[in-house]
Amino acid sequence: MKVQGEIVVEASQEEVWNALNDPEVLKKATPGCKVLTETEPDSYKADIVIGIAAVRGEYEAEIKIYDKLGPNKYCLAMKADSNMGFLEGNAVVELDYSHPKTTISYEGEAQVGGKIAGVGQRILSGIAKMIVKDFFKKIAKETKARTAM
Amino acid sequence: MTIGTSVKRIEDPRLITGKGRYVGDIKLTDQCEAVIVRSPHAHANILRIDTEKAKQLPDVLMVMTGQDLPEDLSPIPMRLAPNEALTKALQFPLAKDKVRYVGEPVVLIVAKSRYKAEDAADLINVIYEPLTPITDVHTAIKSDTIVLHPEIGSNDLFLIHSKKGSVDEELKKCRYILEEDLYVQRHSGIPLETRGLLAVVEENKRLTVYGPTKVVHFNHQILATLLKKDSQDIRCIETDVGGGFGPRGEFYPEDYLIPYAALQLGRPVKWIEDRLEHMVATNHSREQKHHVVVGFDESGRIHALRDEIFVDTGAYIRTHGVTVPVLTQGMFPGPYDFHALEFITHVVATNKTPTGTYRGPGRFEGTFVRERIIDMVAKKLNLDPTVVRERNLIKPEQMPYSNGISALGQVVEYDSGDYPQILDIARSAMDWNHFAKRKALAAAEGKIIGLGFAMFVEKSGLGPWEFCEVEILENGELSCKTGLADVGQGVKTALAQICSDQLGIPYSNVTVIHGDTDVVEKGNGSFATRGTVVGGSAAWYASEALKKKLLQVAGDLMHLPDEDLDIKNQFIIQISSQQKLCPLDLIITECRKQGVELREKYTFSIDHMSYPYGIHAAEVAIDSETGKVKIEKYYIAYDIGRAINPLLVHGQLVGGMAQGLGGALFEELRYDESGQLITGSFMDYLIPSSMEVPEIEIEILENSPSPLNPLGVKGAGEGGTVAVAPAIANAIINALDKYQINITSLPIRPEVIRDAIIKGPVTNEEEQK
Numbered sequence: 001m002k003v004q005g006e007i008v009v010e011a012s013q014e015e016v017w018n019a020l021n022d023p024e025v026l027k028k029a030t031p032g033c034k035v036l037t038e039t040e041p042d043s044y045k046a047d048i049v050i051g052i053a054a055v056r057g058e059y060e061a062e063i064k065i066y067d068k069l070g071p072n073k074y075c076l077a078m079k080a081d082s083n084m085g086f087l088e089g090n091a092v093v094e095l096d097y098s099h100p101k102t103t104i105s106y107e108g109e110a111q112v113g114g115k116i117a118g119v120g121q122r123i124l125s126g127i128a129k130m131i132v133k134d135f136f137k138k139i140a141k142e143t144k145a146r147t148a149m
Numbered sequence: 150m151t152i153g154t155s156v157k158r159i160e161d162p163r164l165i166t167g168k169g170r171y172v173g174d175i176k177l178t179d180q181c182e183a184v185i186v187r188s189p190h191a192h193a194n195i196l197r198i199d200t201e202k203a204k205q206l207p208d209v210l211m212v213m214t215g216q217d218l219p220e221d222l223s224p225i226p227m228r229l230a231p232n233e234a235l236t237k238a239l240q241f242p243l244a245k246d247k248v249r250y251v252g253e254p255v256v257l258i259v260a261k262s263r264y265k266a267e268d269a270a271d272l273i274n275v276i277y278e279p280l281t282p283i284t285d286v287h288t289a290i291k292s293d294t295i296v297l298h299p300e301i302g303s304n305d306l307f308l309i310h311s312k313k314g315s316v317d318e319e320l321k322k323c324r325y326i327l328e329e330d331l332y333v334q335r336h337s338g339i340p341l342e343t344r345g346l347l348a349v350v351e352e353n354k355r356l357t358v359y360g361p362t363k364v365v366h367f368n369h370q371i372l373a374t375l376l377k378k379d380s381q382d383i384r385c386i387e388t389d390v391g392g393g394f395g396p397r398g399e400f401y402p403e404d405y406l407i408p409y410a411a412l413q414l415g416r417p418v419k420w421i422e423d424r425l426e427h428m429v430a431t432n433h434s435r436e437q438k439h440h441v442v443v444g445f446d447e448s449g450r451i452h453a454l455r456d457e458i459f460v461d462t463g464a465y466i467r468t469h470g471v472t473v474p475v476l477t478q479g480m481f482p483g484p485y486d487f488h489a490l491e492f493i494t495h496v497v498a499t500n501k502t503p504t505g506t507y508r509g510p511g512r513f514e515g516t517f518v519r520e521r522i523i524d525m526v527a528k529k530l531n532l533d534p535t536v537v538r539e540r541n542l543i544k545p546e547q548m549p550y551s552n553g554i555s556a557l558g559q560v561v562e563y564d565s566g567d568y569p570q571i572l573d574i575a576r577s578a579m580d581w582n583h584f585a586k587r588k589a590l591a592a593a594e595g596k597i598i599g600l601g602f603a604m605f606v607e608k609s610g611l612g613p614w615e616f617c618e619v620e621i622l623e624n625g626e627l628s629c630k631t632g633l634a635d636v637g638q639g640v641k642t643a644l645a646q647i648c649s650d651q652l653g654i655p656y657s658n659v660t661v662i663h664g665d666t667d668v669v670e671k672g673n674g675s676f677a678t679r680g681t682v683v684g685g686s687a688a689w690y691a692s693e694a695l696k697k698k699l700l701q702v703a704g705d706l707m708h709l710p711d712e713d714l715d716i717k718n719q720f721i722i723q724i725s726s727q728q729k730l731c732p733l734d735l736i737i738t739e740c741r742k743q744g745v746e747l748r749e750k751y752t753f754s755i756d757h758m759s760y761p762y763g764i765h766a767a768e769v770a771i772d773s774e775t776g777k778v779k780i781e782k783y784y785i786a787y788d789i790g791r792a793i794n795p796l797l798v799h800g801q802l803v804g805g806m807a808q809g810l811g812g813a814l815f816e817e818l819r820y821d822e823s824g825q826l827i828t829g830s831f832m833d834y835l836i837p838s839s840m841e842v843p844e845i846e847i848e849i850l851e852n853s854p855s856p857l858n859p860l861g862v863k864g865a866g867e868g869g870t871v872a873v874a875p876a877i878a879n880a881i882i883n884a885l886d887k888y889q890i891n892i893t894s895l896p897i898r899p900e901v902i903r904d905a906i907i908k909g910p911v912t913n914e915e916e917q918k
Contacts, residue, residue, distance in 0.1 A: 083271045085189045111823055114189025114251065115425055118829020 001125040003091065003132050006105035009140040011147045013097035016104060017071035019143040020093065026063075029138035031131055042066065048080065052127050054119050055112075057082040071095060076108070085114020091132075104136055151646040151656045152860075155796035158642045159657060160635070169389040172345035172360040173421050180347070181210055183407060183420040184266035186256035186273050187429065188248035191282035191500035191824020192297075195246050195255065195275060202272040203258060209269045210414055211259040213406075215243040223375060225400055228367055230470035230557065235307055237300035238498060240465035242402040242409075248277070249297055249464035250502050251825055252429025254402045259410050259418055282824030286438060286459040286497040297464065297498045306462065307471055307496040311478055313553030314489035316442075319453035323444030327525060332894035333514040333874075335436035335461065336816035338507045338808065339836055342391025343422040344431060346403060348411035357384045358408050363398025363634050364674030365664045371400045372408060380666075383408075387664025393636030394808070395506040395676070396432040399468045403430075428829045432469075432505035433818050436461040437477065439518045445526050449537035453489040456481065456518070462496050463503035471496055472557070473504065476511030476608070479556025483519050484568040484604050484762055485541040490553065500824040506676070508808055509871040512607065517895065520603040520875030524882060525891075534879065535576055535602055542568040542604075557611060563760040564863075565853040566788065568604070574848065575602060575764040575786050588884075597771040597906075598781065599884025603875035606762045609864025610682030610857070612755040616671045617687035619648060619695050620748035621737055627654060629691075630662045632672015633684040638866060639797040643681050644688045646793055647860070651692035652699075653716030653733065671752075678864030681793055682759055686858045691751035702745055703736045759855035761863035763787035765806075765876035771884050776903030778814065778881060780843040788850035790863040798849050798865040805869020807842045813874035814896050815841070887911065 009016050019025045023044065027036035032049040039045050042065040049058050061080035068074045073094045080087040091108025110128045117124075163169060200212045224239035244253050256273050260266035283289045283297065289304040297304055320326060346360035356378070361368045365387045373380035390397065403420055411418040422430065437460050444453040460474045478492040507513075523541070527534035543550050545567040552561050576582070584600050591598045616632040629648050633640050645659035662668055673679070696716060703721045704711030713724050720729045721736055740747055768782040785802055792798045815835035819828045828834040854861030878892040881902065890905035 111821075111825075113191075113823065113825050115829075117189075117251070117821070117825035117827060118425060118428060119832070121827040121829070121833045 001110055001128060003089070003110050003128050004107040005129070005133055005136070006103050007136045007140050009102050009104060009143050010100060011102055011143045013071050013095050013102045015147050016095055016102045016143050019139055019146060020074070021065070025139065025142045028142055029135050031134050042068070054123055055084065055116050055127055057084045059087070085112060085116040087112050087116070104139065106132065106136065150650060152650045152793050153791070155794055156642065156646065156656060158639050158797070159645055160639065160641050164389070171342055171391060172347055172388045175347050175359055175388070177347065177349055177417040180417040180419055181259055181261050181414070182263040182266050183257060183259045183410060183418055184263065184270050185254045185403065185406070185420070185426070186258065186270050186275070187426065188244065188251060188253040188255050190248055190277050190279055191251050191284070192280040193248050193277035194280065195244060195248060196278050197276040198256060199274040200256065203269040206265065206269045206272060208261040208265040209258065210261065211257070211410055212269065213243065213257040213410070214255065215241065215245040218243055225375070225402065225405065225468065226371060227466065227470035228364065228371070228400065228468040230472045230475055232307065232470055234301070235466045235470060238298040238306055238466040240402065240467065240503065242405040250500055252426070252502055253464070254406070257406050257410065259414065282500040284499055284501065284820050284822055284824050286461050286495070286499065289497050289499050290495065297500070304498045305495050306466070306498050309471065309474055309478060309494040309496070310492070311554045312491040316453045316455045316489045316491040319489040320442070320444040323452055324447060325445050325529060326442065327445070327522070327529060328442045329522065329525065329893060331439045331441065331518045331521060333435050333437045333517055334895050335433050335501070335818040336812055337432060337434045337818065338392070338394025338396045340392025340394060340397045343424060343427045344397060344401065344403065345419070345421040346407040347417060347419045348408040349417040350411055350415055355382050355384060356408055356412060357386065359386050359388055361385045361398065361404070362387055362390045363393055363636055363676060365634055366632060366666060366672040367674060368400045368404060369666045372404065375405050376408065376412070383666070385666045387634055390636050393675070394508050395434065395510060398634070398636065399432060399505055401430070424831070425829060428818070428834065429502055429826055432467060432507070433463060433502045434473065434504050434507035434510065435514060435812065436504070437514045441518060441522055443522055443526065447530060449526055449530055449532050449540050451485065451487055451526065451541055454487050455491040458492065458494040460494060460496050461499050461501065461504070463499060463501045465503045467503045467505050469505040472506055473510045475556050477515045479554045479561045480512045480606065480608060481515040481519060482552045482554065483516065484543055484606050486543045486547065486550070487541070492554065501820055502826070508805060509867040512605065512867065512871040513809065513812060513874065516603065516605045516871045517874040517878070520872065521878055521892065524601070524879045535572060535581060538572060538602070538604055539569060542572065544569070556608070559757060561608070562757060563606065564757070564855050564857050565790070566760065566762045567852055568762060570852065571762065571764050571786050571788060571850065572604065575766050575784060578784050578786070578846070578848065579766045579768065579782070597773055597884050598768065599771070599880040599882070600766065600768045601876050601879025601881070601883050602764060602766045603872040603879060604764045605868065605872040606760050607678065607864070607868045607871065608758045608760055609678035609866070610755060610759040610855070611677040611679045612683060614752050614754040615673055615679070615683040615687045616669070616750070616752050617684065617691040618670070618748065618750040619688070619691045621695070625658070625734065625737070627652065627659045628662060629659055629688060630669045631684050631688065632669055632674065633680045634664050634675040636675050638675065638680060638801065639794065640675060640680050640684070643685060643793045643797060647685050647688045648692045651689060651696050654719055678866035680864070681862050682855070682858055682864050683753060683755055685793065685860055685862060686755070687751050687753035689859050690753055691749045694749040694751060695747065698745060698747065698749070699733070699736050699740065702740050702743065703730070706736070706739060755857060757857055759790065759857050759863040761787060761789045761865065761868055763868050763872070765872040767876040767880040769877065769880040769884060771881065771902060773906050776899035776901070776906065778877065778897070778899070778902065780877070782846070783843050784846045785869060786848040786850060787865070787868045788853050789865045790854040791851050791861040792849050792865070793860070793862060795849050799847055801865045802847050802869035803845055805867060806845050806873055807837055809870040809873025810837045810842060812895060813877045817896055
């Protein structure tokens with residue numbers, strides 16, 4: 001399924017870029033993230049707990065950031081496994097600055113497998129969109145919080 | 150006389166008062182439960198399976214992977230239409246080093262309770278290396294696509310080619326040629342009760358398995374072979390069944406795993422499939438692509454038909470072998486007399502759940518394609534589709550008629566039938582002659598209505614034999630042991646009626662016993678609409694033999710020739726004088742005195758199937774805003790030779806129609822490109838409910854009794870299902886004849902109809918193209 005959207009942050013492009021590359025911010029922004037550790041530069045391992053009906057469960061996730069063109073664009077790949085099945089996704093994240101705001105736009109594909117693919121297919125894309133939107137909303141919030149400091 | 154009467158089902162009082170005993174109801178002391186870890190990937194190598202954590206969990210009794218299967222274990226064999234070439238695509242009970250569909254069993258866990266087993270399943274870590282999944286038949290057979298069963302060498306596992314006459318020659322002579330691609334979607338029977346098994350090792354080391362259904366004696370033999378045990382050391386017991394429909398009751402991986410675990414652990418092991426499992430683990434069915442070429446003349450007479458069929462058989466060959474594709478071909482011609490026919494069927498492996506039979510296997514698919522084609526021919530020629538049907542029908546004087554194509558090891562030879570007659574009956578029942586007028590009147594009121602017909606021939610009474618043993622018990626009741634199984638079709642009632650008719654006793658005095666391999670010595674089971682035809686005939690002859698014995702004793706006693714004696718209403722009567730001579734009980738007592746054993750066995754063998762036939766008609770109203778199809782009237786006429794119990798036949802047709810309606814408008818086991826089943830729950834897999842199933846007008850006809858069995862019966866199990874999709878599709882096309890729409894695939898979705906209506910009526914110019 002396709003996931004795309006954009007969100008506007010009242011911060012400079014540099015500030016947003018830094019937030020998007022900060023493990024602390026990523027941890028806070030990732031919904032249900034309990035632990036996030038950097039395994040190597042731009043690679044993270046995370047334990048995520050999702051409490052939404054069809055995808056409820058504990059996930060072990062691997063997140064990788066690649067093809068970085070700072071401060072304009074990066075690609076993000078995520079793989080998460082649980083007993084309910086697996087989630088896989090990748091997205092292109094682009095930043096566009098127009099004083100005094102930065103627009104984060106994201107576009108990607110997500111795929112699910114196992115039990116979670118068979119259950120509630122019609123609500124899955126809604127859930128995926130909600131989770132991703134929530135992630136970027138929190139990025140925006142964290143960026144603002146950091147900028148305010 | 151009870152044959153031919155709608156007596157009440159003897160199965161019902163027990164079932165509707167909650168006294169049924171399903172496998173889930175059985176609880177044994179010390180019973181433990183099994184859970185199966187299944188593949189989340191459509192296609193992947195298994196790199197490693199970590200089972201240690203699960204094994205260490207308290208109360209976990211057994212954790213088993215494909216590596217732990219006995220080394221000399223054979224894969225699950227084919228029960229029907231076996232073929233040597235396909236043995237390389239059979240499935241092992243657990244995946245060995247590769248998984249080929251989402252839902253494939255990978256690890257078996259047994260624990261003291263289901264909770265514990267589920268917890269242990271969470272601790273299993275399987276490391277997969279995903280491979281490219283194959284989800285489409287055309288991709289599957291490309292030369293550069295990965296081969297799922299390398300020993301076969303191609304994903305085009307098996308080719309079935311049959312022909313009659315020369316299609317190419319006939320096509321050359323035809324003025325009109327029509328070429329069309331049609332698709333029938335993957336769907337399957339959805340029993341209310343999912344599968345379940347309970348296996349226990351008795352003190353004498355014998356293994357007892359509760360839960361096999363449908364083909365209990367067959368599965369008993371397969372289990373003995375796979376476990377390498379003497380079949381005498383295994384007892385299979387059929388429990389009550391919450392729906393069969395074809396998929397339920399075949400031999401699946403779990404049918405090996407659960408008894409195997411019980412033998413290993415020495416305690417009862419139970420497994421109940423949950424619904425999410427069911428959707429990926431139990432046989433799917435139906436998915437076929439057809440490429441049809443027909444040649445015809447201006448009168449609508451079809452001279453040649455070629456169909457190249459691609460069957461998406463899924464990841465493995467299961468117990469049905471190639472039954473479904475073979476039946477698709479053999480039954481494709483239906484009630485029509487086509488000069489030249491050719492079928493080329495590819496049985497193609499993909500990374501989806503393996504497939505098997507589902508009510509009307511091969512015929513649901515073939516009937517949709519054929520009956521749509523007939524309407525397309527009519528449309529092309531601007532002829533009445535019922536007239537095109539009439540012009541192509543086999544005439545009664547051509548019976549018995551062979552269509553030249555083989556199915557299940559025999560050339561299809563229709564035993565009897567008057568096809569033009571049943572078409573006429575349906576036309577007048579639906580008031581077809583005045584329909585155009587009614588349609589115009591409806592249109593004037595802004596209503597879009599349409600009427601469609603679909604004819605079909607069914608097959609029933611598959612041999613090779615069935616067994617029955619009858620015995621008059623001490624309590625005066627008749628015990629009737631049959632090799633059939635009770636899958637809800639009313640087999641007990643039908644057999645009781647047959648025995649009661651022969652022996653002049655009330656049908657309620659007959660106890661039908663089935664499905665216990667210790668009690669019934671042999672049997673072929675209930676499938677392929679064979680029960681009443683083959684099992685009923687066995688009961689008829691066994692009862693007849695018992696009656697002869699009774700009359701012989703009566704004749705001796707009364708010094709009358711036994712040919713002049715009969716039994717009616719529990720009395721011995723003299724046929725010539727129609728006088729009651731003495732109560733039957735008296736003769737039974739006399740038999741016992743003389744030491745005459747009141748027991749008879751009969752094995753009824755039959756080489757040829759019998760062919761019931763019928764017609765479905767649907768009148769629909771289309772909601773022009775939403776594209777929703779409302780069935781205003783639904784009609785089925787079905788000639789089954791002779792109805793033992795019209796009430797049972799009626800029930801079969803109503804239930805069958807509901808399933809056909811599901812296939813026509815709602816049900817689809819749809820996969821995404823990565824091989825994930827995306828309609829894996831009832832939220833997305835839509836089944837018709839009482840809200841969607843219309844009132845169905847049913848006419849049971851007995852104009853063409855089968856000459857192949859003593860009862861003249863043909864089976865009634867599947868005729869309600871097979872022609873629903875084309876009847877509704879043809880009705881929709883008839884309703885929308887001013888619009889640009891051609892229904893070539895199932896299920897028929899409202900958006901397709903809505904889109905056609907939004908585009909508006911076609912102009913005359915377009916119509917002529």
